[in-house]
């Protein structure tokens with residue numbers, strides 16, 4: 399039985415289709431004081447696979463409740479698929495007094511499951527924070543599927559850390575070159591500065607590839623640099639379209655042709671599914 403959280407219903411349904419497994423219909427209610435109540439149908443002796451992205455604080459509560467609920471109704475084994483692992487970027491205490499948030503969340507999740515599956519976590523080292531087996535899935539190749547025919551394409555990451563993802567998308571597309579910019583984020587203000595590489599971009603189609611688009615600052619600054627250098631079309635592709643606040647407007651204003659994301663976070667731009675990558679793990 400596959401058990402979706404309220405935020406991962408489309409991905410969980412696609413995963414159920416891919417695997418031929420039954421999709422459960424949990425209910426999500428709220429007490430009058432605002433507290434959440436996630437409930438599941440009974441499934442004595444079955445393997446429960448919870449699919450729950452953690453893109454906001456309430457998602458975490460749902461995930462922990464679903465883990466407890468499936469055990470309560472008799473699940474023998476529990477697998478927890480976290481398509482988007484929130485808090486993964488706070489993987490160290492950057493200043494005295496700060497928590498290692500990723501570790502705190504991983505420990506909480508570890509108490510309610512037998513194994514964990516993560517899709518492109520921000521840093522793979524985050525798996526060490528879990529107290530049980532963790533499988534990491536790479537869904538980057540799917541981002542090439544919706545791309546139209548491109549002219550002399552360049553697959554570019556905003557910094558070196560995402561070049562592997564850009565290369566995977568290029569390989570899945572079948573042609574093109576890869577490169578990366580350099581990024582500096584001011585730790586106090588969070589503002590982003592992009593230093594371009596000397597890769598020629600004039601009159602080319604460029605696909606900017608990153609693991610996450612959160613506030614959209616990294617992506618929009620990268621697009622602005624490309625526009626200043628005479629790029630033809632710019633596509634923004636990411637595994638996890640957090641797209642917080644005004645991120646979509648930032649990207650549109652910067653001149654993006656199209657935003658392509660997976661369904662690890664279900665957004666209007668979630669054109670491709672991570673379900674196959676999870677099913678084939």
Ligand code: R5P
Nearest residue numbers: 609610611612613614615616
């Ligand atoms: C950071 O290292 C990540 O790879 C992304 O570049 C970052 O999370 C994007 O954040 P934002 O959209 O807020 O600039």
